[in-house]
Amino acid sequence: MSSPGSVESAVADPKLVEERREQIVKAATKLFSEQGYYLTTIQDIAREAGISVGLIYQYFKDKDDVLFLTLKLVLETYEKVIPAAIEGAEHPLERLCLAIGAYCRVVDRLRDATVLTYRSTKSLRADRRTFIKEGETRTNRMLEGCLRAAIAAGHVRPINDSLLVYQYVLYSHAWALKQWALRGRYSLEDYVEEGIKLLVEPFLTEKGRAAMARLKRKRRVA
Amino acid sequence: MSSPGSVESAVADPKLVEERREQIVKAATKLFSEQGYYLTTIQDIAREAGISVGLIYQYFKDKDDVLFLTLKLVLETYEKVIPAAIEGAEHPLERLCLAIGAYCRVVDRLRDATVLTYRSTKSLRADRRTFIKEGETRTNRMLEGCLRAAIAAGHVRPINDSLLVYQYVLYSHAWALKQWALRGRYSLEDYVEEGIKLLVEPFLTEKGRAAMARLKRKRRVA
Amino acid sequence: MSSPGSVESAVADPKLVEERREQIVKAATKLFSEQGYYLTTIQDIAREAGISVGLIYQYFKDKDDVLFLTLKLVLETYEKVIPAAIEGAEHPLERLCLAIGAYCRVVDRLRDATVLTYRSTKSLRADRRTFIKEGETRTNRMLEGCLRAAIAAGHVRPINDSLLVYQYVLYSHAWALKQWALRGRYSLEDYVEEGIKLLVEPFLTEKGRAAMARLKRKRRVA
Amino acid sequence: MSSPGSVESAVADPKLVEERREQIVKAATKLFSEQGYYLTTIQDIAREAGISVGLIYQYFKDKDDVLFLTLKLVLETYEKVIPAAIEGAEHPLERLCLAIGAYCRVVDRLRDATVLTYRSTKSLRADRRTFIKEGETRTNRMLEGCLRAAIAAGHVRPINDSLLVYQYVLYSHAWALKQWALRGRYSLEDYVEEGIKLLVEPFLTEKGRAAMARLKRKRRVA
DNA sequence: AATGAATGAGTGTTCATTCAT
DNA sequence: TATGAATGAACACTCATTCAT
Numbered sequence: 001m002s003s004p005g006s007v008e009s010a011v012a013d014p015k016l017v018e019e020r021r022e023q024i025v026k027a028a029t030k031l032f033s034e035q036g037y038y039l040t041t042i043q044d045i046a047r048e049a050g051i052s053v054g055l056i057y058q059y060f061k062d063k064d065d066v067l068f069l070t071l072k073l074v075l076e077t078y079e080k081v082i083p084a085a086i087e088g089a090e091h092p093l094e095r096l097c098l099a100i101g102a103y104c105r106v107v108d109r110l111r112d113a114t115v116l117t118y119r120s121t122k123s124l125r126a127d128r129r130t131f132i133k134e135g136e137t138r139t140n141r142m143l144e145g146c147l148r149a150a151i152a153a154g155h156v157r158p159i160n161d162s163l164l165v166y167q168y169v170l171y172s173h174a175w176a177l178k179q180w181a182l183r184g185r186y187s188l189e190d191y192v193e194e195g196i197k198l199l200v201e202p203f204l205t206e207k208g209r210a211a212m213a214r215l216k217r218k219r220r221v222a
Numbered sequence: 223m224s225s226p227g228s229v230e231s232a233v234a235d236p237k238l239v240e241e242r243r244e245q246i247v248k249a250a251t252k253l254f255s256e257q258g259y260y261l262t263t264i265q266d267i268a269r270e271a272g273i274s275v276g277l278i279y280q281y282f283k284d285k286d287d288v289l290f291l292t293l294k295l296v297l298e299t300y301e302k303v304i305p306a307a308i309e310g311a312e313h314p315l316e317r318l319c320l321a322i323g324a325y326c327r328v329v330d331r332l333r334d335a336t337v338l339t340y341r342s343t344k345s346l347r348a349d350r351r352t353f354i355k356e357g358e359t360r361t362n363r364m365l366e367g368c369l370r371a372a373i374a375a376g377h378v379r380p381i382n383d384s385l386l387v388y389q390y391v392l393y394s395h396a397w398a399l400k401q402w403a404l405r406g407r408y409s410l411e412d413y414v415e416e417g418i419k420l421l422v423e424p425f426l427t428e429k430g431r432a433a434m435a436r437l438k439r440k441r442r443v444a
Numbered sequence: 445m446s447s448p449g450s451v452e453s454a455v456a457d458p459k460l461v462e463e464r465r466e467q468i469v470k471a472a473t474k475l476f477s478e479q480g481y482y483l484t485t486i487q488d489i490a491r492e493a494g495i496s497v498g499l500i501y502q503y504f505k506d507k508d509d510v511l512f513l514t515l516k517l518v519l520e521t522y523e524k525v526i527p528a529a530i531e532g533a534e535h536p537l538e539r540l541c542l543a544i545g546a547y548c549r550v551v552d553r554l555r556d557a558t559v560l561t562y563r564s565t566k567s568l569r570a571d572r573r574t575f576i577k578e579g580e581t582r583t584n585r586m587l588e589g590c591l592r593a594a595i596a597a598g599h600v601r602p603i604n605d606s607l608l609v610y611q612y613v614l615y616s617h618a619w620a621l622k623q624w625a626l627r628g629r630y631s632l633e634d635y636v637e638e639g640i641k642l643l644v645e646p647f648l649t650e651k652g653r654a655a656m657a658r659l660k661r662k663r664r665v666a
Numbered sequence: 667m668s669s670p671g672s673v674e675s676a677v678a679d680p681k682l683v684e685e686r687r688e689q690i691v692k693a694a695t696k697l698f699s700e701q702g703y704y705l706t707t708i709q710d711i712a713r714e715a716g717i718s719v720g721l722i723y724q725y726f727k728d729k730d731d732v733l734f735l736t737l738k739l740v741l742e743t744y745e746k747v748i749p750a751a752i753e754g755a756e757h758p759l760e761r762l763c764l765a766i767g768a769y770c771r772v773v774d775r776l777r778d779a780t781v782l783t784y785r786s787t788k789s790l791r792a793d794r795r796t797f798i799k800e801g802e803t804r805t806n807r808m809l810e811g812c813l814r815a816a817i818a819a820g821h822v823r824p825i826n827d828s829l830l831v832y833q834y835v836l837y838s839h840a841w842a843l844k845q846w847a848l849r850g851r852y853s854l855e856d857y858v859e860e861g862i863k864l865l866v867e868p869f870l871t872e873k874g875r876a877a878m879a880r881l882k883r884k885r886r887v888a
Numbered sequence: 889a890a891t892g893a894a895t896g897a898g899t900g901t902t903c904a905t906t907c908a909t
Numbered sequence: 910t911a912t913g914a915a916t917g918a919a920c921a922c923t924c925a926t927t928c929a930t
Binding site: 676677678679682712717718719720721724 | 889890891892893
């Protein structure tokens, strides 16, 4: 009946649908992030969004639907932000570092929503859970592309790229998941820098090290 | 009234208390892991444990209490298994590798419960949440001890140890969190080995590399 | 947060709130009176009122709240009926007798609810219990006002007015509390008349006796 | 099967039965009086009595049974104390005053249990409720006997004796029911004295007044 | 005679969802 | 489109009662 990635609405006007859904998801994201999925009621969401309970059901089939769109939006943000960050950069190493930095920054911005991703994905219907995981996989692949390009260009020595990419992802997510331990000890920018020292630099080739040095100098000037 | 770490019981006999709690927590761990905290009912737990609903309330104050002990047990297992694994080993590098391997293996054994840790810690009362996080911190410190010893002994070059330890932890947890992606591609033992290649070897000193080679040869013989 | 005398509602429209609460309290009064507070379930009340369980919780915070409004209504009825009964009468003795008669009659009308007052006040939260007792005190004071006026006017001889007022109250309540013994032996009107013979006439002065005789004649004519 | 006034026990030794029941009823009276019947659990009673839950069921059929014996004991105390108080006194007026005083005093002693009588009689099974009411009626009849004797002897003028007796009863009970209002304003002894002024003296004949004066003088000497 | 662990029916309460307006 | 009053299934939790020891 309904494909896992789309969400039906009883309302015709697509512009209104867009607008209302955004309004509702914004409220839901805030509340789900603060209190979790099960402790957030539809009435809470309606109140936070400044609309009536019934209206939510004009734009979403059920509560699961709201969660789905909320998580989908987080994933989509990831997928949008990272390409945007590396766009314009040519050098493979620069692209890799920019991608990692962008990931950390978007996690910082969507801190609570990222945690929500870990907490609540399992609350979704099975097919939608898969859909969300595929979104994550797509994001990973973007990082993987950057890493492979750097290997192909001879800046990074051959290595288990897919596992290393997971480390990039986990490192970024950790900024949200372990904020209670990390914040206060690092600024976001320091955290990114440390990440690169830990998860990129040790794998650079001679050529890569030289390139990295040049990049750092350039960045310092800018 | 009640300290966050203890759980009151209406039953006097400590042996029975121990036994029943274990029985209940075992059932709860299974169900919480499969369906999450909120979708698991007390009835479910009772049925799974083969006892009556009322009996659960003789050994736990409320549902939160059951979750707490469940999570506490996971953390305590971590804290027990890792020292046991490195006991007997003398060499700092060996101790570090054993610790990482032990962590991955205990995560494998408590796979669902580890995921539960990420999903449900926030469902706990605030003071208990803190208590659980302190347990995690203690585990981290054990790894940190190993890493620092290896640095002090000149096998690992000076590095941001606390962040690297986080990578060890995340790497281990990922085996549970991302099992949908990792299993099928790696066996547990391969995964451990890859982890060491990715998160230990790049940071070895000359001396460390030599020591590591010797350790590997020894392991292959055994 | 909530003052003891008010009851919050999730519904906005005050007219509907009024109507629904009346409907619910009416059902609750019947059931509480027949079976007592603890044997009456919210399900029972919903069924009796012809509404759903959930709806009760839109108009009352909890079961205690329903009991409170039920008892409050009884007390308020007392406070309304007695002034209405003596309004228009000028003569202090007439006012006193009318007040006593009105009290007996309202107890007769709210027979079961009056018994409920004795049975269930202690089931209320402490602050609300006090609130209810203050309502009773206010009613007593109205009777006390009548009695004192009659003493001041020289119709009743000086006497322990506050204790005598308690006797009036108890005499009225007894009509409900001891109905199993009194009904069948007295009609309500006879009971009122006997009460006046027992608790008013013995304390009349010469002047009071004369006035009382005149009042009785007048009443007989009307 | 079981007559309403008796309570079966699984234990043979009548002395032990007597002793245990007393122990249990004592605990129950305290708790029922403080918290009411429904808020008191069998576990509470067992704890208060210092015995096990199971043991209560060796001496009582069910919880209703415990309440019944508790109330029965109160009524029996009334029935025992009043005759004892008037025993030895010859003069009808003196007997009447002693009876009223004794009633007030026993109510004072069993203050909470007397309130319990009002709150919880309706919680009993129907036949036992009747049984308890008959006990009350018996007590009333003792007072009625005193009053009638005083009338017959020409000390009290002919009057609606049964209703006046109710006033005596209510007056005594009020000491428990309205203790929140009465205590602090009267001592028990003053309260008794005021009662006699209000509910006996106004109905005395000339002869009665003379006799009462003599009695008071005598009492003052003693 | 005495214990107290075990039971499970029954309670108050919540909240996703519907639908008349 | 939008509202929010109304529904009722489902849940956590309690406690009178039983029974193996």
